[in-house]
Amino acid sequence: MAESVQETVDAVYTADSRRVLATLIRLLGDFDAAEEAMHDAFRAALEQWPRDGVPANPRAWLVSTGRFKAIDVKRRLSRFDSLDEGEDGVDDRLLGTVDPEAWADRESVEDDRLRLIFTCCHPALAPDAQVALTLREVCGLTTEEIARTFLTPAPTMAQRIVRAKSKIREARIPYRVPEASELPDRLDAVLRVIYLVFNEGYAASSGPAVTRHDLSSEAIRLGRLLVDLLPEPEAMGLLGLMLIHESRRIARVSASGDLILLENQDRSLWNRSFIAEGTALVERSLASGRFGPYTIQGAIAAVHGGARDAGATDWNRIVVLYDALLRLDPSPVIELNRAVAVAMRDGPAAGLAIVEALLDRGELREYRLAHAARADFYRRLGKNTDARAAYRRALALTRQEPERRFLERRIAELEN
Amino acid sequence: MKYACLVYLEPGKLHAVPDSECAASGDKLRQRGQLVAAEALQPIDTATTVRVRNGRVSVTDGPFAETKEHLAGFYLIEAADLNEAIQIASRIPPAREGSVEVRPVRALQP
Numbered sequence: 292m293a294e295s296v297q298e299t300v301d302a303v304y305t306a307d308s309r310r311v312l313a314t315l316i317r318l319l320g321d322f323d324a325a326e327e328a329m330h331d332a333f334r335a336a337l338e339q340w341p342r343d344g345v346p347a348n349p350r351a352w353l354v355s356t357g358r359f360k361a362i363d364v365k366r367r368l369s370r371f372d373s374l375d376e377g378e379d380g381v382d383d384r385l386l387g388t389v390d391p392e393a394w395a396d397r398e399s400v401e402d403d404r405l406r407l408i409f410t411c412c413h414p415a416l417a418p419d420a421q422v423a424l425t426l427r428e429v430c431g432l433t434t435e436e437i438a439r440t441f442l443t444p445a446p447t448m449a450q451r452i453v454r455a456k457s458k459i460r461e462a463r464i465p466y467r468v469p470e471a472s473e474l475p476d477r478l479d480a481v482l483r484v485i486y487l488v489f490n491e492g493y494a495a496s497s498g499p500a501v502t503r504h505d506l507s508s509e510a511i512r513l514g515r516l517l518v519d520l521l522p523e524p525e526a527m528g529l530l531g532l533m534l535i536h537e538s539r540r541i542a543r544v545s546a547s548g549d550l551i552l553l554e555n556q557d558r559s560l561w562n563r564s565f566i567a568e569g570t571a572l573v574e575r576s577l578a579s580g581r582f583g584p585y586t587i588q589g590a591i592a593a594v595h596g597g598a599r600d601a602g603a604t605d606w607n608r609i610v611v612l613y614d615a616l617l618r619l620d621p622s623p624v625i626e627l628n629r630a631v632a633v634a635m636r637d638g639p640a641a642g643l644a645i646v647e648a649l650l651d652r653g654e655l656r657e658y659r660l661a662h663a664a665r666a667d668f669y670r671r672l673g674k675n676t677d678a679r680a681a682y683r684r685a686l687a688l689t690r691q692e693p694e695r696r697f698l699e700r701r702i703a704e705l706e707n
Numbered sequence: 708m709k710y711a712c713l714v715y716l717e718p719g720k721l722h723a724v725p726d727s728e729c730a731a732s733g734d735k736l737r738q739r740g741q742l743v744a745a746e747a748l749q750p751i752d753t754a755t756t757v758r759v760r761n762g763r764v765s766v767t768d769g770p771f772a773e774t775k776e777h778l779a780g781f782y783l784i785e786a787a788d789l790n791e792a793i794q795i796a797s798r799i800p801p802a803r804e805g806s807v808e809v810r811p812v813r814a815l816q817p
Contacts, residue, residue: 413789414765414766414768415766415768417768417769418768457752462749462753462810463788464789465788469790
């Protein structure tokens with residue numbers, strides 16, 4: 292009996308602890324108090340459920356218990372506060388009668404989760420703090436886990452989180468889903484955080500491995516949650532984009548940990564159900580007519596996902612999609628990606644001309660992938676000396692181990 | 708003629724002068740009819756900078772750090788939360804040219 296109750300508590304923790312926390316933050320108005328109350332509530336569940344049985348609605352029980360634990364704490368603190376004459380220091384929000392059944396109401400609970408996401412991704416918090424806070428509060432990762440995945444010392448990460456929470460409290464960042472008028476900008480901030488987490492996992496910018504799977508799957512979980520709570524076209528587009536990228540995870544790294552380019556990947560290793568799900572999401576977003584850059588990038592990924600081999604890729608459609616993307620979101624990195632697609636459609640000389648012009652403009656001069664693309668065009672044109680020099684330039688700029696090995700291999704091939 | 712008096716302190720010296728002394732000095736000025744508004748501010752960690760460029764509001768964490776820009780004015784506003792404060796700050800006309808730092812006030816301890 293005791294063992295199975297323990298299992299039930301564990302299962303409820305995994306499934307519902309973030310919902311309980313999100314509601315407690317609303318009721319208590321404070322992140323730290325809510326976390327403490329939630330842990331007190333789960334401790335009480337471990338004591339009481341074996342004796343009294345598992346309540347019919349465990350989540351409502353936990354919220355209600357957590358809230359009363361927090362009232363106890365406040366009462367105890369106020370008793371020591373000699374200046375507090377007459378009143379017990381517990382504010383109305385805590386004492387107000389709340390019907391525990393109302394917390395079981397899916398809508399208000401899910402609103403709390405959305406409130407939590409928008410608060411953690413508030414633009415008044417530093418970008419790295421938004422990411423850390425989202426992973427901790429919305430995904431439930433520990434500070435140590437977040438520090439490890441970002442290769443940051445744990446005390447630094449802890450300080451970042453403490454500072455963000457203190458700003459939420461002191462500057463009074465509201466616990467609210469933005470109004471329709473501010474939603475587009477605020478949703479952008481949420482999507483940016485999710486995409487940043489995904490990219491950090493998918494294309495680890497530093498460190499020994501090409502990918503850090505745990506972060507990518509957290510980002511996809513966040514993406515699913517967001518689409519579930521707020522089915523906006525760009526949220527669907529971003530989830531679609533992440534799923535299609537994720538479908539190639541196994542195919543993109545060799546057994547020895549080396550990077551395999553899209554054109555050389557074994558496409559039978561691609562996860563077809565991710566591609567199907569991602570493509571359907573992107574198409575739904577495109578059909579809405581209210582899509583943005585994530586959806587277009589998702590549509591580009593879907594073209595690759597739908598091609599049975601590299602030769603069958605519809606490069607013209609990809610170039611057209613890049614043109615659309617550049618109109619929405621002009622950036623030299625996207626121009627570079629477009630150049631690669633143009634090279635596939637019209638030949639390496641066409642791509643080279645675009646990249647040379649881009650490098651002349653200066654913004655990408657220190658960007659390793661610009662030099663790698665230029666090197667590849669020279670290689671395909673048979674200009675081996677120019678290719679080697681460009682690969683060396685890319686090599687000098689890379690900080691990622693598997694990428695370094697890939698570039699060194701290319702240089703060695705050109706020397707033979 | 709109104710004057711804005713803006714106090715600058717190193718972070719470590721925020722509490723160098725006791726709050727009670729500041730409150731007493733404020734009261735004295737108020738009694739003499741010499742004070743419109745005076746507040747202590749929360750530390751710089753709580754600052755948010757608002758800018759308006761091409762009609763779009765940009766919000767960033769932290770104080771504005773453009774050393775070329777000098778203090779040009781001062782508003783004391785009343786807002787329910789940071790979102791409302793940002794809305795008000797984004798309607799302050801010079802937000803289009805420079806930036807407006809939004810910082811919550813701190814109640815003086817008795």
